[in-house]
Amino acid sequence: MAIPHPRDIQMAVVDWLDARYPFTKAVDEALYQRVPNFANAFYYCFGGMVFILIAVQLLTGILLALYYVPDAGGNPAPAYTSVNFIQNSVYLGWLIRGTHFWGANLLIIMVILHMARVYWTGSYRAPRELNWMVGVIMLLLILAFSLTGYLLPWDTKAYFATEVTIKLAGSLPPVQLGTFIKEILQGGAVVGPPTLQRFFTIHVFLLPALIVLLMYVHFRFIRAHGISEPM
Amino acid sequence: MADSKPRSFTRRTFIGWWIASLLTATVVTALGPILIFLWPAPAKGQKKTAIPVNLAKAMADLSPGDAVKFDAPTSPNSAFVMANGGGDNAPGDLAFGGFAVKDQKGATHVFAINCSHLGCPIGLNAKDKTFDCPCHGSRFHLDGTVLHGPAPAPLSDLSWKPGDNPNTIVVDGIVLGF
Numbered sequence: 001m002a003i004p005h006p007r008d009i010q011m012a013v014v015d016w017l018d019a020r021y022p023f024t025k026a027v028d029e030a031l032y033q034r035v036p037n038f039a040n041a042f043y044y045c046f047g048g049m050v051f052i053l054i055a056v057q058l059l060t061g062i063l064l065a066l067y068y069v070p071d072a073g074g075n076p077a078p079a080y081t082s083v084n085f086i087q088n089s090v091y092l093g094w095l096i097r098g099t100h101f102w103g104a105n106l107l108i109i110m111v112i113l114h115m116a117r118v119y120w121t122g123s124y125r126a127p128r129e130l131n132w133m134v135g136v137i138m139l140l141l142i143l144a145f146s147l148t149g150y151l152l153p154w155d156t157k158a159y160f161a162t163e164v165t166i167k168l169a170g171s172l173p174p175v176q177l178g179t180f181i182k183e184i185l186q187g188g189a190v191v192g193p194p195t196l197q198r199f200f201t202i203h204v205f206l207l208p209a210l211i212v213l214l215m216y217v218h219f220r221f222i223r224a225h226g227i228s229e230p231m
Numbered sequence: 232m233a234d235s236k237p238r239s240f241t242r243r244t245f246i247g248w249w250i251a252s253l254l255t256a257t258v259v260t261a262l263g264p265i266l267i268f269l270w271p272a273p274a275k276g277q278k279k280t281a282i283p284v285n286l287a288k289a290m291a292d293l294s295p296g297d298a299v300k301f302d303a304p305t306s307p308n309s310a311f312v313m314a315n316g317g318g319d320n321a322p323g324d325l326a327f328g329g330f331a332v333k334d335q336k337g338a339t340h341v342f343a344i345n346c347s348h349l350g351c352p353i354g355l356n357a358k359d360k361t362f363d364c365p366c367h368g369s370r371f372h373l374d375g376t377v378l379h380g381p382a383p384a385p386l387s388d389l390s391w392k393p394g395d396n397p398n399t400i401v402v403d404g405i406v407l408g409f
Binding site: 002003004005006007059063066081085089090091092093095096 | 239240243244247248250251264265267268269270272273274275
């Protein structure tokens, strides 16, 4: 029997799928867009790098959730010991957690660079204002990710950093409003187990759903407008 | 094509497979660490060890046909490790209890508590001198062999040796670490 070329195997699979739904047409429409020459400069890659970093964060985040215990009760708290366990006992746990940690830091840098590029090339101009607004919301979401994720290891640094941020948010006048915000964030009178529960829920359920939705909107806008011409 | 010779292994085929292999290697390199990460790490403090067990009646004082039940300690949370298994049991499987037995012939055994059918804890039938499983009616002789199905294999032994005082035995087990 003649040895088939891998492409023949690939075509057999694709043909089978295409006979049932026009996948090739859908993928072609999504992928085969002409990139204008001016968009070949390296600084047009920042947005795509943000996308890849977010994908990495989602993947490593799901993996970390397999071992992380969002429980701040007791001393040492399971939240702290589970992070310790990931870092020291889980096979390659240091790698996955390290990727999540450094990915988060890089993400902020790349988001800022992407935003700077959009500003520099004036890509926020009409008719693209809505996409700028969506981008600003996503910037705030990324910062919210960072804030809530910072508390999850439940070590001294995490605890007191969150204490400070919540105090900042709670200093909003009038006093009643500040106290209200503070207690909503803390889930009680002090930073404690309810705070971790809230931050964890926001970090792993609420924000990922929002950011994925907004990324979809962001990309649909890009496709609708095309890449903006240089000024 | 004019001639109907089957396609041979051409340069294109080779390069195609070469690239496909590179792509596969890339994917495996990316997924490998994830699979390693998913492999369960032992809990901190988990270790195989010999577990001392206090028996309600000293092994030497058991008369033929006697059996005493014992449980794995719960602090620290521990389990016994089966020596031979059979049926649903396998060597290395964990048991959370056992029976110390002197059978009618006077031989001593220490059995894991799990029935070899589906793992239910067996109980001593003092009247008939058998171990009966409450789940599906399997029955075992006091030497561990099957008296009545559906159990397909004898009870699993636990590895043990006499302890410091007559009432204790030391059984191979594991401290779970959680």
